[in-house]
Amino acid sequence: MQLKRVVVTGLGALTPIGNNIQEYWDALISGKSGAAPITYYDTEKHKTKFACEVKNFKVEDFIDRKEARRLDKFSQYAIVASDEAIKDAGITPENINKHRVGVIWGAGIGGLETFQEEVLSYAAGDGTPRFNPFFIPKMIADIAPAHISMRNGFMGPNYTTVSACASSANAMIDAFNYIRLGMCDVIISGGSEAAVTIAGMGGFNSMHALSTRNDSPETASRPFDATRDGFVLGEGAGALVLEEYEHAKARGAKIYCEIGGGGMSSDAYHLTAPHPEGIGVIAVMENCLRDAGVQPEEVEHINTHGTSTPLGDVAELKAISAVFGDHAKNININSTKSMTGHLLGAAGGIEAIASILAIKNGIIPPTINHTTVDENINPELNLTLNKAQKRAIKIAMSNTFGFGGHNACVLFKKLEA
Incomplete structure (x- = not known):
């Protein structure tokens, strides 16, 4: 069977450093930090008092007020980002077959804020189980792609992948496979998350996973730095329109890049920690690499998982050195989480977008906040520290890993005729 080629024709983003693609990219290449004191609730008794919140966002600017009340924030974010991506791709009812357009979305947690509010409301009552009728439809992780589908009339495959922080990368790999096998023409993919809540922050703090650098939030996410002390929680969404190459050409779509391949694996090691090697x-x-038919020495850029955790950063860079050998020092490696924080199930989506725009624009966003060399990290690696670097790129990879040992990697290629 001849596999179809798959390209990216639309992008959309709602992030802690920008509420659309242009804002997001401008902030990335300028090295802007999205971390700041939390505004959503009183943090007085919390160990970590900051996060990477979405800023200056008014949902009623994008979604009818009545409809928005029936949506958890993670679904609101998904709709806004996917609307931008669909518009960017020029998708209209006239140039698609709605039965061959799907939505495969990623979310690691789903409607955590809704769950928190409903349970707290019940606990404060007299024990009578009074719950909002939209409680379950707002909370469940599969509901974001359902709303994207209903909003646009897309009648192809529709579901959510849940693999913790690898969720949206897994969604993109599924979408890529559906299209290259000829089962769909177009799939909206990516992910969203909105876990900056009392429960989300408290839960991650209890695991000692979050940075507690409360005196300097903007510098707290510092991947690869010797003084890193945990990740910074972020929120938002990243959406991509994946499309079969000939279908995109036939309707005259602009093409950002080609998806070359996707890989998945499991650590089979520990609930939360990566394998040390x-x-x-x-x-x-x-x-x-095998799926894409690409040799290691062809890779020029890797957007790492790079969460700013003591164990994870070292293990990932050891793995890069093991896979790429001496060529590893020629690769521009970075972690955009230094700016956006960790968006959990949405991380793969926004980081794929960063990789794609690096190919398109010939600029690698920096890894910011690096001040102290970690002696456990190979000093020959180019970690793109503190300042963006110009470089023509043909092939880039994006890594995302999740609690439970879920690993996903997507490879993007500059389109060759």
Whole structure:
């Protein structure tokens, strides 16, 4: 069977450093931090008092007020980002077959704020189980792609992938496979998350996963730095329109890049910690390269998972050195989480967009907040520290890993005729 080629024809973003694609990209290449004190609730008794919130966002500017009340924030974010991506791709009812357009979305947690509010409301009552009739439809993780589908009349495959922080990368790989197997023409993919809540922050704090650098939130996310002390929680959404190449050409769509391949693996090691030698990460990158038919020495850029955790950063860079050998020092490696924080199930979406725009624009966004060399990290690696670097790129990879040992890697290629 001849596999179809798959390209990216539309992008949309709602992030802690920009509420659309242009704002997001401008902030990335300028090295802007999205971390700031939390505004959603009183943090007085919390260990971590900051996060990467979406800023200056009014949902009623994008979604009818009555409809918005029936949506958890993670679904609101999904709709806004996907609307931008669909418009960017020029998708209209006239140039698609709605039965061959799907939505495959990623979310690691789903409607956490809704769950928190309903349970707290019940606990404060007299024990009578009074719940909002929209409680379950707002909370469940599959509901974001359902809303995207209903909003646009897309009648192809529709579901959510849930693999913690690898969720939206897994969604993109599923979408890529559906299209290249000829089962769909177009799929809206990516992910969204809105876990900056009392429960979300408290839960991650109890695991000692979050940075507690409350005196300097904007510098707290510092991947690869010797003084890193945990990740910074972020929120938002990233959406991509994946499309079969000939279908995109036939309707005259602009094309950002081609998706070359995707890889998946499992650490099979620990509930939350990576394997110290990065064995699962080695496997996922090798699987991705094999799927894409790309040699290691052809890769020029890797947007790492790079969460700013003591164990994770070292394990991932060890894995990169193991896979790419001496060529690893020629790769521009970065972590855009230094600016956006960690968007959990949406991380793969916004980081794929960063990789695609790096190919398109010939600029690698920096890894900001690096001040102290970690002796456990190979000093020959180019971690694109503190300042964006210009470079023509043909092939880039994006890594995302999740609690439970879920690993996903997607490879993007500059389109060759």
